Amino acid sequence: MRVTTRTGSSPLPPTRRAAGLFAALALGAALLAGCSSEGASTDCGLDACTVTFDRGVDAKANILGIEAKLIGAQGDQVTVEVAGEQVSLTMGQQAAEVGGFAVTLDSVTDQEVKIRVARNAGG
Template sequence: MTTRSATSPRTPTRRVAGLLAGLALGVAVLAGCSSEGADTDCGLDACTVTFDRGVDAKANILGVEAKLIGAQGDQVTVEVAGEQLSLTVGQQATEVGGFAVTLDSVTDQQVKIRVARNTSS
């Protein structure tokens, strides 16, 4: 005769806690972004970066660094993947290092750009 010890199934609370911890870790890994003087909103293939003006603002997104260099009127200079770009609101995306970069908006306090993986290459 074999004697087996009974193991109690995981309680629903423990299962939910484990699931939430796993989801939080997964989201952090997928987003893979960090910033100083900027807010980021990232998905799998694109990020929106909102830079604060007047500070040394930069963000690490999608494996590259994006920095706000300067802004004047509706024209902004940013550095993405080591290359400086001059962008204007409404301009078509500028391609750099496998990414398409667009300027979404410029205010006195913030600059918002979108960086997306270039899927056409």
């Protein structure tokens, strides 16, 4: 009987290579988004996220390395906590500066509150 020992590794079959590439891409996308939420949904890019909070629940989201939380809403004014700082936002106002982020109120309804959180260019 003859035993052959190979040095180096044999190439992976194309299906295993494709599966590994797909898994790496999925993991990369998840890390890039870096979002999680409770009572909210997020839509994130590299430097900005839109967070839609459900009203009437303890709604929060972890985005861009910080937490955003809905504190309260009344009429067209909402209070949110972003990066540990509370800020009141009104429909139509310019972005509020909070901990190196620009926060704006996109919409308020009876069911949800939508804000946009973006990294400041210098922060």
